[in-house]
Amino acid sequence: MAISQGKSTRLPSGARNVANRGKRKAELGRDPAETRVDEKRLKKIRTRGGNEKLRLATANKMNLTDPATGKSQVVDVLGVIENSANPNYVRRNIITKGAIVETPxxxxxxxxxxxQDGVLNGILI
Structure with missing residues (x-):
């Protein structure tokens, strides 16, 4: 079944809202990318207007910036330590924005x- 980002079928009171039209292609949603730690692999997604969006399917390197010195370098990602988006993502080594990852x-x-971006950036903490 398709993921829809359209209007809810329930009113704020909890009553059922009878839709006066069906779903539209513009309201279509997609499954989350769930970027894992592995060899780098990108997925191309066609978006509105024929444009393309790059999804990072897997990655094992990241652009790491040291805020103290302001220098950036490419480092290996060893694993996910903490992920506030979902505790199960730590076990599955899934990287999202805000995740804490281990590097050398x-x-x-x-x-x-x-x-969304197709690239993995981070800051040293």
Whole structure:
């Protein structure tokens, strides 16, 4: 079944809202990317207007910035330590924005949206 981001079928009172029209393609949603730790793999998604969005399916390297020195470097991602989006994501090594990942330089917080941007950026914490 398709994921819809249209209007709810319930009113604020809890009563059932009878729709006066069906779903539209513009209201279509998609499954989350759920970027995992593995060799880098991108998915191309066709968006509105024929444009393309890159989804990061898997990644094992990230652009890490040290806020103290302002220097950036590419480092390996060893694993996910903490993910406030979903506790089960830690067990499954799924990276989202705000996740704490382990790197050789130390722990880093992910600042990019891998499922939207197609790149993995982070800052050293």
């Amino acid at each position: 330089e130390g722990n880093a917080k992910v600042t990019s949206r891998p499922g």
